[in-house]
Amino acid sequence: MDELLTTNIQDVVEKYGKDRECLIPVLKKIQKLNKYNYIPQEVSQYLAKYMQLKESEVYEVISFYAEFSETPRGENIIKVCDSTVCRVNNNTEIVKLLESLLSIKMGDTTRDKKFSLEYSPCFGACDISPAMRINGKTYGNLDKKSLKEIIESHRR
Amino acid sequence: MKKTISFITENFNESSPDLGSGFQGFQRAIKMEKEEVIQEIVLSGLKGRGGAKYPTGKKLMQSAEHRDKEKYIICNADEGEPGTFKDRELLLHDPYGVFEGMLIAAFAINASQGILYLREEYKYMIDDLKEALNHMRSLNLLGDRILKTELSFDISIFLGAGAYICGEETSLIESIEGKPGRPRIKPPYTLEKGLFLKPTLVNNVATFSTISAVIRKGYKEFIKYGTQESPGTKMISLCGNVNKPGAYEVPFGMTIREIIYDIGEGIRNGNSFKFAQIGGVSGPLILPKHIDTPFSYEDLDRIGVPMGSGAIIVVDSDNDILDYLDAVQAFFKHESCGKCTPCREGNRQLLNILSRLREGKYSQEDTINIEKIAKTMKYASFCGLGQSAPAALLSAIEHCPQEIFKRRD
Ligand SMILES: Cc1cc2nc3c(=O)[nH]c(=O)nc-3n(C[C@H](O)[C@H](O)[C@H](O)COP(=O)(O)O)c2cc1C
Numbered sequence: 001m002d003e004l005l006t007t008n009i010q011d012v013v014e015k016y017g018k019d020r021e022c023l024i025p026v027l028k029k030i031q032k033l034n035k036y037n038y039i040p041q042e043v044s045q046y047l048a049k050y051m052q053l054k055e056s057e058v059y060e061v062i063s064f065y066a067e068f069s070e071t072p073r074g075e076n077i078i079k080v081c082d083s084t085v086c087r088v089n090n091n092t093e094i095v096k097l098l099e100s101l102l103s104i105k106m107g108d109t110t111r112d113k114k115f116s117l118e119y120s121p122c123f124g125a126c127d128i129s130p131a132m133r134i135n136g137k138t139y140g141n142l143d144k145k146s147l148k149e150i151i152e153s154h155r156r
Numbered sequence: 157m158k159k160t161i162s163f164i165t166e167n168f169n170e171s172s173p174d175l176g177s178g179f180q181g182f183q184r185a186i187k188m189e190k191e192e193v194i195q196e197i198v199l200s201g202l203k204g205r206g207g208a209k210y211p212t213g214k215k216l217m218q219s220a221e222h223r224d225k226e227k228y229i230i231c232n233a234d235e236g237e238p239g240t241f242k243d244r245e246l247l248l249h250d251p252y253g254v255f256e257g258m259l260i261a262a263f264a265i266n267a268s269q270g271i272l273y274l275r276e277e278y279k280y281m282i283d284d285l286k287e288a289l290n291h292m293r294s295l296n297l298l299g300d301r302i303l304k305t306e307l308s309f310d311i312s313i314f315l316g317a318g319a320y321i322c323g324e325e326t327s328l329i330e331s332i333e334g335k336p337g338r339p340r341i342k343p344p345y346t347l348e349k350g351l352f353l354k355p356t357l358v359n360n361v362a363t364f365s366t367i368s369a370v371i372r373k374g375y376k377e378f379i380k381y382g383t384q385e386s387p388g389t390k391m392i393s394l395c396g397n398v399n400k401p402g403a404y405e406v407p408f409g410m411t412i413r414e415i416i417y418d419i420g421e422g423i424r425n426g427n428s429f430k431f432a433q434i435g436g437v438s439g440p441l442i443l444p445k446h447i448d449t450p451f452s453y454e455d456l457d458r459i460g461v462p463m464g465s466g467a468i469i470v471v472d473s474d475n476d477i478l479d480y481l482d483a484v485q486a487f488f489k490h491e492s493c494g495k496c497t498p499c500r501e502g503n504r505q506l507l508n509i510l511s512r513l514r515e516g517k518y519s520q521e522d523t524i525n526i527e528k529i530a531k532t533m534k535y536a537s538f539c540g541l542g543q544s545a546p547a548a549l550l551s552a553i554e555h556c557p558q559e560i561f562k563r564r565d
């Protein structure tokens with residue numbers, strides 16, 4: 001692993017601490033360091049050693065929580081809500097539009113690695129349904145026009 | 157006629173209150189005996205707003221019995237139940253009311269440390285919430301010997317990482333401890349051995365907001381609203397196919413029809429009401445014949461519906477019930493923690509059968525298995541997630557089998 005990365009990991013751990021209860025905040029920061037929003041295996045192995053935790057303890061946390069990924073994703077992660085309220089507010093139309101705007105299918109990443117398109121469970125924006133999140137920011141009351149604008153603004 | 161109430165929501169959008177006009181609940185509490193504070197909550201009839209409806213006063217009383225030096229109060233802001241966003245509104249528009257409720261509880265039970273467990277999806281609020289906590293520190297409402305009392309207490313924020321099951325209090329605690337959020341076996345109960353095996357009181361955001369409003373104005377003001385068995389008001393989150401979705405404070409006892417048509421201004425496009433789901437996606441469906449049921453614990457009990465989180469999801473006649481059930485089961489399949497077989501496997505199997513039902517191509521076996529699996533989940537799952545996951549499906553099979561079993565071959 002490159003040196004810069006190991007120093008960065010060490011810095012994060014020094015900031016939050018080595019106790020097990022620091023693991024989730026540490027992993028969040030470390031995933032953020034990666035351009036493609038994931039935690040490579042060599043990173044979690046190194047982290048386990050550095051925090052003096054079992055590899056399995058680190059790995060089970062990464063695989064349990066939706067926020068963490070073990071595989072590379074796009075720079076921008078689009079999460080379209082697929083829970084009941086958005087379902088009755090025609091989120092299937094929104095997904096179709098997104099798929100055609102990005103020329104990918106739900107679950108995939110664009111070839112230029114700019115966007116990943118994922119389903120998400122409800123994130124509490126049901127009053128402005130249908131809704132999606134891009135990199136954590138919520139967009140609601142989606143329609144054809146707003147969707148196009150939002151995607152364009154992330155292309156730049 | 158105005159149908160919503162501003163009792164809990166009275167201070168919405170007030171910024172940086174000071175000790176002159178703000179924090180009246182806590183300032184009143186510290187002039188009382190701890191037992192009196194708890195008694196006031198008992199008399200308010202407040203039940204936990206997180207869904208399990210445990211009497212809050214009783215919980216405080218039990219919590220006060222543990223005299224350990226280290227004692228935690230956790231505010232549960234994991235709010236993951238689809239259709240639910242009342243906690244979001246409370247934290248956005250009156251974070252002080254929530255924190256003040258935690259502070260009053262800390263005073264009443266002698267707690268040493270508070271934690272707000274905020275779902276990852278609400279991360280956008282974290283700066284404002286931290287600023288509110290700093291403001292309270294500057295007024296000595298957090299820290300050592302708060303307002304010259306014996307109480308030393310502070311509140312920190314723990315950000316989740318995306319898992320509905322972490323709303324279950326023992327999973328939430330596992331999550332703070334840095335582990336996957338799988339529920340613990342009970343006993344020991346959280347009140348006795350919770351976070352780091354220390355006594356821990358976990359309450360919902362809306363429960364804490366209500367505590368501060370009740371202590372601020374006195375329980376007698378609170379119980380002027382509501383019904384005999386469900387006194388007071390409650391935050392609901394109304395959504396789905398209504399014209400005016402939103403979080404509203406309503407008195408118990410208002411009918412579901414009034415909530416949908418008067419507060420929600422009716423169903424979009426003038427469509428007709430098909431069904432609703434109350435308390436998120438964990439409860440049975442409410443059909444047109446139930447629409448005049450009053451929204452209260454006792455009346456909902458009578459039709460076998462738990463109040464749950466206070467969500468009301470309204471669905472109109474343009475929707476297919478099987479599509480809806482697919483979204484419900486997909487949610488639970490995604491969120492099952494995998495610890496026990498009935499829930500881990502059951503949700504998967506139900507989705508498979510639902511997909512055949514949606515195509516109208518299913519076997520005789522499917523019609524029998526679907527109920528068998530659903531009931532196994534209901535009775536044999538380890539925690540509330542698996543137990544309530546098939547509730548919507550079972551109610552649909554009971555009330556409208558003709559919409560579930562439709563052949564298309
Ligand atoms: C699967 C599951 C999910 C839950 N999610 C939440 C939640 O998001 N918020 C919440 O306050 N309580 C939730 N609960 C209930 C909590 O376990 C606990 O009863 C509650 O936080 C206690 O607070 P209260 O007494 O103020 O309601 C959930 C329970 C289960 C079984």
Ligand code: SF4
Nearest residue numbers: 493495496499539542
């Ligand atoms: S019922 Fe589901 S969520 Fe609960 S312990 Fe079992 S698998 Fe986990």
Ligand code: FES
Nearest residue numbers: 081086122125126
């Ligand atoms: S159901 Fe889509 S945001 Fe809640």
